[in-house]
Amino acid sequence: MIARLHATTRGSRANGPGRRFVVWFQGCTLGCAGCFNPTTHAATGPVVDLDGVLDDFARAAVDGLTLSGGEPMQQAPAALELLLAARRLGRSTLMFSGYTLDELRGQALGPAVLAHLDVLIDGRYRAEERVGTDLRGSANQRILRLTERHSAAELAAVPEAEITIGRDGSLELTGVAPLTVRALR
Numbered sequence: 001m002i003a004r005l006h007a008t009t010r011g012s013r014a015n016g017p018g019r020r021f022v023v024w025f026q027g028c029t030l031g032c033a034g035c036f037n038p039t040t041h042a043a044t045g046p047v048v049d050l051d052g053v054l055d056d057f058a059r060a061a062v063d064g065l066t067l068s069g070g071e072p073m074q075q076a077p078a079a080l081e082l083l084l085a086a087r088r089l090g091r092s093t094l095m096f097s098g099y100t101l102d103e104l105r106g107q108a109l110g111p112a113v114l115a116h117l118d119v120l121i122d123g124r125y126r127a128e129e130r131v132g133t134d135l136r137g138s139a140n141q142r143i144l145r146l147t148e149r150h151s152a153a154e155l156a157a158v159p160e161a162e163i164t165i166g167r168d169g170s171l172e173l174t175g176v177a178p179l180t181v182r183a184l185r
Contacts, residue, residue: 003078005048006040006070010060014162014175016094016119016135017154018063022174023053023082025070030098034127036137036176040070050078054085064092064118073097076109083116092149094119096135101144118149132176133160 004026012020027043028035035041057065065086072079072095079095086093093116097104100122104110114120123141131139134156143155161175 001050001078001081002047003050003075004045008053010062012174014159015066016064017150017158020064020066021057021060021062022066022068024068025072025075027074028069028071030071030124032098032125035125050081058089067095071098073099073107076113080109080113083113087116092118096121098124118147120144120146135176137176
């Protein structure tokens with residue numbers, strides 16, 4: 001299966017509990033003003049064969065998989081394939097989605113995706129309600145524990161952001177970008 005992906009990262013600690021393999025999908029039509037990931041909105045970009053991503057994920061020394069974007073559910077078949085692989089490997093799953101739980105339940109693959117998630121952060125980002133803590137970008141978003149795999153305390157302990165320095169000297173900022181970090185831009 002192929003998908004449009006913006007990026008992947010191994011070992012993130014700011015995108016869910018423990019060390020995470022993060023997949024950022026490319027493409028989002030929700031149009032949340034002030035979104036932290038505007039470069040993921042266009043439905044253009046590299047088309048990636050998920051087999052390679054799945055191989056990287058299987059070899060990565062991580063505790064779980066995080067899906068972000070863009071909007072993962074605008075490429076629901078690919079999101080589901082990644083979640084199924086995580087389950088086969090016994091790893092935890094978390095997804096950030098601008099759709100609410102009720103909206104996801106009404107989508108064709110929504111129930112299947114939800115059945116393979118441990119944690120869902122749902123709801124459109126609202127800049128006027130910005131919180132930038134506990135995995136939520138704005139106060140309207142919810143952290144929904146769909147299984148008992150992760151405690152509320154584990155989720156609350158996730159760092160708000162992280163900066164990674166690449167081998168080429170590039171900087172990567174991930175997480176919910178607290179205002180203090182955003183001010184560095």
